[in-house]
Amino acid sequence: DTGVSQDPRHKITKRGQNVTFRCDPISEHNRLYWYRQTLGQGPEFLTYFQNEAQLEKSRLLSDRFSAERPKGSFSTLEIQRTEQGDSAMYLCASSPGTSIEQYFGPGTRLTVT
Amino acid sequence: AQKVTQAQTEISVVEKEDVTLDCVYETRDTTYYLFWYKQPPSGELVFLIRRNSFDEQNEISGRYSWNFQKSTSSFNFTITASQVVDSAVYFCALSGPNQGGKLIFGQGTELSVKP
Numbered sequence: 001d002t003g004v005s006q007d008p009r010h011k012i013t014k015r016g017q018n019v020t021f022r023c024d025p026i027s028e029h030n031r032l033y034w035y036r037q038t039l040g041q042g043p044e045f046l047t048y049f050q051n052e053a054q055l056e057k058s059r060l061l062s063d064r065f066s067a068e069r070p071k072g073s074f075s076t077l078e079i080q081r082t083e084q085g086d087s088a089m090y091l092c093a094s095s096p097g098t099s100i101e102q103y104f105g106p107g108t109r110l111t112v113t
Numbered sequence: 114a115q116k117v118t119q120a121q122t123e124i125s126v127v128e129k130e131d132v133t134l135d136c137v138y139e140t141r142d143t144t145y146y147l148f149w150y151k152q153p154p155s156g157e158l159v160f161l162i163r164r165n166s167f168d169e170q171n172e173i174s175g176r177y178s179w180n181f182q183k184s185t186s187s188f189n190f191t192i193t194a195s196q197v198v199d200s201a202v203y204f205c206a207l208s209g210p211n212q213g214g215k216l217i218f219g220q221g222t223e224l225s226v227k228p
Contacts (some may be wrong), residue, residue, distance in 0.1 A: 047214055104158035
């Protein structure tokens with residue numbers, strides 16, 4: 001399978017705990033994006049990387065959120081001190097840079113209890 | 114500011130009917146890109162089409178067709194002879210030229226095709 005992969009697919013955590021999600025983009029795609037999708041809404045942009053550089057962060061990305069892409073390949077998204085409002089689907093997408101179509105992974109569904 | 118509006122929250126049709134999903138966008142950019150994505154019940158967003166703002170030619174791909182009209186800022190999507198497998202949430206999205214490719218999505222239209 002050469003598509004975008006995300007791990008885990010589902011995560012249930014208690015409020016106040018830290019969680020980390022991983023995204024593996026399509027090989028050789030130099031751009032990687034994170035989005036958040038809540039029930040009944042379209043995805044909302046969180047942040048993106050070109051290679052290892054984080055080039056933009058949305059205002060949605062509070063101080064409790066941090067994303068990395070240390071070697072320009074996979075990326076992690078960490079949420080510290082989770083809140084119930086963080087419950088959502090977290091989507092990762094990648095694009096090759098030579099075109100702007102983004103290819104999405106299956107998402108990580110986070111439930112904060 | 115950029116914005117995408119999909120006024121139809123839910124549409125229900127019977128198999129073999131044609132259905133059009135509406136998308137209206139707002140942008141101040143003169144160059145921009147429009148997209149349609151499909152999100153089936155499995156949850157994974159599937160890329161369907163990209164249209165550049167300077168190319169107003171309509172496109173047809175099998176049972177799918179897209180009508181881009183800059184004059185009305187619309188990019189509508191028509192499925193001809195719908196099938197049950199077309200049931201999904203469909204998202205229209207917009208991207209500007211200097212935004213790193215980030216997508217601004219509409220709220221989506223949930224299409225239900227009944228046998």
